[in-house]
Amino acid sequence: MRYGFHVSISGKLGLEGAAQEAERLGLSAIQIFAKSPRSWKLRPTKPGELEGFRARRENLGGLPTVIHASYLINLGAEGELWERSVFSLADDLAKAQALGAEYVVVHPGSAHPEQARKGALRARELAKLGKKGPQLLLENTAGGKGLLGNTLEALRDLIKDTPLGVCFDTCHAFAAGYPLHQAPQKVLDDLEKTLGLERVPVVHLNDSKGAFESHVDQHAGLLLGQIGLGLRGFITDPRLSHKIAIMETPRSTGEDAHNLRVLREWLEIKTPE
Template sequence: MFKIGNHLSSAKGYEAMGKMAVKLGANTFAFFTRNPRGGKAKEIDPKDVEAFLQYATEHQIQKLVAHAPYTLNPCSADPALREFAKNTFADDLKRMEYTPWNYYNFHPGSHVKQGVDVGIDYIAQMLNEVLTQEQTTTVLLETMAGKGSEVGRTFEEIRAILDRVELQDKMGVCLDTCHVWDGGYDIAGDLDGVLDEFDRVIGLERLKAVHLNDSMNERGSHKDRHARIGEGKIGLEALAGVINHPVLKELPFILETPNDDVGYAAEIALLKKVRTTP
């Protein structure tokens, strides 16, 4: 099944998100576990979750890709900010168990002039402190564009974090098409080559989800500015190649394009139209 969706607001609850996803034509979706710019999390209503899980089964909603708040920086130079990231991360993993066996995606963070090796060590340290053998959630490191001092701008940096994590089976990767393009990977001209490199460095078995975005920028710009599908420098043809690629086609695809609900519904319909594989 082609799994395609977008980011939805969790403020109204799980069942409401599920119904909105179906209304938009989606069969998966992403959501922020709390305010994406803050630390406050809404209390989870078990009855709402129960209603959502039933609705998800009835409408074949599969593999949610939750997103950590943007404010988390597990490799900050400030110990208080690293502690905040760890505590929030741990709380989110507990909340994720209300909807088990899904994904929790996060930006690795920015090392803020400490150096990438220090940043990688801090990120892995946090993961080793918060991951548990009992959790059903798979944590995804997101590939980044390389803006500023972001960690995760290359496949090698992602691999370096993974190598330091003790509970290997709890980890995966989310590939963001805008980010890897802005990071210098030619997914428009040589998608097979990029995936071969991903496999060589990280291993394709680690790739669990895709953030499907066009880019406002030329390849290698390191700017991270998303564009609507087909309106950016990557282009519709290349992104159609992504969703139809035999290595990627069964993964959940999440739109993070600058859109309203009408725009997302149109993009989902467009991507279903250019989907050529069963």
């Protein structure tokens, strides 16, 4: 399994700095934002930034890379919000292609129930943006407030007959009512049966501050939330051994050390010197 954190591209080194952080922490995959996730403003790349990142990525054995799209994107939107969503997502896909990143993850957004079907059709429209290059992955949501993609069946309908895939977030799934704390293998069975694991190349491995079926999207460090050891039973299942696991956990030097130690113990990976 390849694993890592969501790392920052801020600072003087930008994208290359993200690859440097991966090397320093001994990560085998990373996730980044290509721009601010809470703004429509695009982020131009600096001279040599793309080349520097790609060179470091190659030196690290390829370093699978995921770009997380803006939180503002809404596949169930209308009018100007829809147009902005398409423009922003197209930018993320173009950046991913330039960087050699394999995947772009996007939250499906929200809609009134009568618009949910339109959201599904819109997802199919967007699928063509990722036909040549990175694969576009829809992320499951914690549910509530009209959020699309809060069940496996809803995700199945969104990606049906498209090249779209799914990024499965454990915190979101738990908050939506999937019992990862009690029956992690059953959740994985449901994921395999409903979507097919070949459609799920990336897992967001996060514990949950919110309670089971609370629809509260608050990530916690491994073993520091309500899911607890259920995450070990889930992520160590052999069916996920070739997936990419990205931790979107709270970050500090101490928190990083804790989460890496726990995950490496679960995966029986020796901590790099």
